Amino acid sequence: MSWRLATVGAAMRLTDSARSIRLDVPGWPGNLAGQHLDLRLTAEDGYQAVRSYSIASAGPGESIELGVDRVPDGEVSPYLVDDVMTGDQLEVRGPLGGWFVWHEDDPSPVQLIGGGSGVVPLIAMARAHRAAGATSRFRMLVSARTPEDVLFAPELSALDATPGDRFALDVVYTRRGPEDWPFPIGRVDRAALERTTLPVSDSPAIFVCGPTGFVETVADHLVAIGHDPDRIKTERFGGA
Amino acid sequence: MDERLDGNVLAGMLGELFDFDATTAKGRCRHCGDEAVLAEAHVIAHDGEFVARCRKCDAELLVAMEHHDDVVVSFRGLRGLGIHPAY
The missing domain is CATH 2.40.30.10 (Translation factors)
Structure with a gap:
């Protein structure tokens, strides 16, 4: 190296x-x-x-x-x-790093969960998924303060709008949502995860990236919901 | 400033010592016996020093430091580290 x-x-x-x-x-x-x-x-x-x-x-x-x-x-x-x-x-x-990685030959459904700039490695996975023409199901949850704080928002929306169910995007806003936003404003909690992420019965591979507090809270909720801890990969970011 | 990270951040430093990705190697905590890939360890970063702690019992697993092109790692809290979990 x-x-x-x-x-x-x-x-x-x-x-x-x-x-x-x-x-x-x-x-x-x-x-x-x-x-x-x-x-x-x-x-x-x-x-x-x-x-x-x-x-x-x-x-x-x-x-x-x-x-x-x-x-x-x-x-x-x-x-x-x-x-x-x-x-x-x-x-x-x-x-x-070979741990927090999505391999395009993995047929599992995938749940991506990103807080703030934790979206960055996840969009790499979404892009690789699209580039490979993979048919596995990808679902992505982004936690952001406001609609203006979503990294790569236009590209994520375009992926979400692509016909078919290969990629779906959900956003949880922690401070302010778009006008007439029907969902609660606040940190990602168990209810938000149950509403926006793939169910335990799908046994998805789960990737969680974000600030340390976000990652640990989300991972704890996922385990409480019933996901296998071995299916949850986490990355806490720094980069200061 | 202390930063709370995880073992993923060690990949570059350990890559200076090993020709494989050590963050995907499984280590066993000398204190509680928990086995996990190094990527899952909790890491505190402070002024270029990285202390990795067991995700289960918080015991110190390793300390890594990098200064310019010098990398020093102490693995004193690991009973074993392997690509195959054989100890």
């Missing part, structure tokens, strides 16, 4: 606090859906900061996409969200 020099190919605003960053990484061997990378910044005085970021893209190729949410007072994420420009260079190490 070694550090590779990456060049920022494009940066696009996703929400008020998040940005999509496309990196061109010569020698990148491609990555599985759900993997992450380590990103290293070196200051002029030699000080280095390393953070892990999920990869929003999947498959072969030397161009990859990150989705980064600004962690206030963080060392790296404010730079990536507010300052980094096309042509800037930084170091990356990866692809990393």
Whole structure:
């Protein structure tokens, strides 16, 4: 494993606090859906900061996409969200992690559950699922503060609107929903999970990603509902 | 600033030591005997130091540090670590 020099190919605003960053990484061997990378910044005085970021893209190729949410007072994420420009260079190490990964030959129904920028590795799975033409059922639950805080919202809506039942999207809003939103506003609880996620009888593979508190609360509810803990994979994100 | 993460974050550092993905290897806690892949460990990150703790009993499993190109990992809380759960 070694550090590779990456060049920022494009940066696009996703929400008020998040940005999509496309990196061109010569020698990148491609990555599985759900993997992450380590990103290293070196200051002029030699000080280095390393953070892990999920990869929003999947498959072969030397161009990859990150989705980064600004962690206030963080060392790296404010730079990536507010300052980094096309042509800037930084170091990356990866692809990393073989645990929180969806394999396209897995025929199981899949339940994705993302809080905030926890959506990033999950959209990689949704994209890989679509690209592979896989027929397994994907359902995705996103928890976001407001409708303006959903990362990759247009793409997720388009996937949801695709005819057939291969992909379905649900959103739980924790602060404010769209006008006339018929569902409760608030954190994802057991009732919300029972309303919006695949039932225990489907024995879905479940991927949960988000802030630590979100991941642990959701995983506990899923087990209480009756899901097999061995079917639940979790990733707690940092990236400050 | 302490960050509460999980073992997934160790993949890069451990990848400097091993030529396989150690976060998918199963470890057994020396304290309570729980077996889990390292990805499932609870991890506290602080200033480049990562302390992985047992998901069940919170005992320390390993400490990993990275400074520039130096990586040091102590596995003192693991009774075993294997791709096949044979101890």
